[in-house]
Amino acid sequence: MRVRGTLVAGVRGLGLSLVAHGGSLALFVLTVLSMALMVLGVGILTTPVVVSWARSFAQLRRVWGYEVAGLRIPAAYRPFPARLRRGPLGQAQRCAVLLRDPATWRELLWLPVDLSAGFLLVLLPPSLVGYGVGFVLLPLLHWLTGLGGELLGLGALTTGRPGLIYALVPVGAGLLVLARYANPALLRAHFQLAAVFLTPPRAELAARVARLTETRHDAVDASAAELRRIERDLHDGAQARLVAVGMSLGAIEALIEKDPARAKELAGRARRSSAEALTELRDLVRGIHPPVLAERGLGDAVRALALRTALPVEVTAELPGRLPAPVESAAYFAVSEILTNAAKHSGAERVRVDIRYADALLRIAVTDDGRGGAVLHSGAADDAGGGAPGSGLRGVERRLGTFDGVLAVSSPVGGPTLVTMEIPCA
Incomplete structure (x- = not known):
């Protein structure tokens, strides 16, 4: 299980290194370039698009942080105004909101860090596994191909040095042992580094928690009020009509032989009451979930x-x-x-x-x-x-x-x- 976890961490690290290098580099360059073009007016239209890409990129890293390392990285983006204009004016309004949001600048600062230190942290796990396996198998590779260290990027270092080829075998074994213990820690360190830059200050989190607490209390109160309304509607509406239908049916049973005309009249009344009860039940269901x-x-x-x-x-x-x-x-x-x-x-x-x-x-x-x-x-x-x-x-x-x-x-x-x-x- 430990070996499997080491290999999985290496594969994940390789994928994250490609994402961290390519994605962070592209987004950082695009964001800085777009903000620079705001002087010409073009950036006002492009910055909201680029910043939304950066936010999606950061959100993806938050999801991976929880799935891979069990690390929760909170987000606290400021909401857009309820009324946004359409067209260029709306885009300018959106741009202003994004640039006033501290989360935008936290993510912009995180992108170059992710490109450098974050990239290094996730590049180490696949490197430890790759070079560890390569050094252990180096004598076999040299015997099969005659290329020796060239296959591992060592160039001519091992040419004419068969002793060095065999000396690298224990080095490879040591790298594999190190990868066994270090790879999960390196991946977690990568996401912890992201958390340092992406986590909002305590004040923002406290305000968001306060709002969530208030809205959850409102939701509980609304749910209780809705249950009381349903109970009241059933008691005063459909239930009363069904009781009346039951009483009418009892009277019909007693009168059906003695007074058929009266029994027929009560049957019609019971039918109308049952139809009204059904209508009220349908209205009640429509009020719960149409x-x-x-x-x-x-x-x-x-x-x-x-x-x-x-x-x-x-x-x-x-x-x-x-x-x-x-x-x-x-x-x-x-x-x-x-x-x-x-x-x-x-x-x-x-x-x-x-x-x-x-x-x-x-x-x-x-x-x-x-x-x-x-x-x-x-x-x-x-x-x-x-x-x-x-x-x-x-x-x-x-x-x-x-x-x-x-x-x-x-x-x-x-x-x-x-x-x-x-x-x-x-």
Whole structure:
């Protein structure tokens, strides 16, 4: 098992050395060049793309760090604003956010370190194994080919020196013994070096932990409230109707011979009660997880939701396929709550829902042409347009916060109202 682990570490080290050398070199050069071109304006358009590549490269190293060495390297990227312009202006806005993020500069500083010291640390494991095996087999290789040390890059060092050829055998054995114990440690040191540069300061981590703790508490409270709602709806709705159906059936059984007309009337009432109970159960199931969402995905589920909304709703969805089920569910009910608010309070005539996926983010924008005045502030939400406090935006914000999502509201008095949501999908 130890021999296998040594060889696996050597192979992994070889792969990581190629990645560290080629990837870090290319990304560092591209990033520096792109930032230099910002003087000419071209870099404003290219820097967000290059920095996103660098982030993906760093994220890949974090994943490998956990899979190979069991080392967790946290990330704390600042979220983009909920409202990003489109076109060149949006790219410039994205560029400004990235350049103000300390994580961007940590990764830029890490790239040359990964290219030098990180490359050396992962190059040693395959070198120890390769030269160890080569030195041990050097006499055999020399006897078969007559080339001796030339095959191992020693040049003419062993030419005419058969004693040196055999002297390198114990050296090779020593390298293999060293590789047996050192290779896993060298790989772990490589990822620890990455962690030194990629790990955010404690203050950033503390802020992120505080937010995650708050959103998890909100998720638990929301889950408990949802269970109480389901219990209440079942008790007051379908359960009461089913009890009535049972009582009607008992009365029918007693009257079916004595008073067939009365029994027929009760049978019709029981049938109507059972149909109403079935409708209520379907509505309850739709409120927990709509079947169309499970079967057709978020885009079609929102379109079906739009057909049931009192206002005309136009839906545009550009999605690469199915998203994670929790994300789809959170997005669906968030849109449902916002459409309900618009129908009740906004006085709008039309609503537009735009759903897009890009850069591992689900972005949803809901726009209505109503009177405006919706406000989201300091943990409270008010819909000034309808004069009704507690418009549900705070609940939407809590729902999105469970996924580190963000909610932004732009609603000047007189309208229009734009509600933008972003949910990370990675």
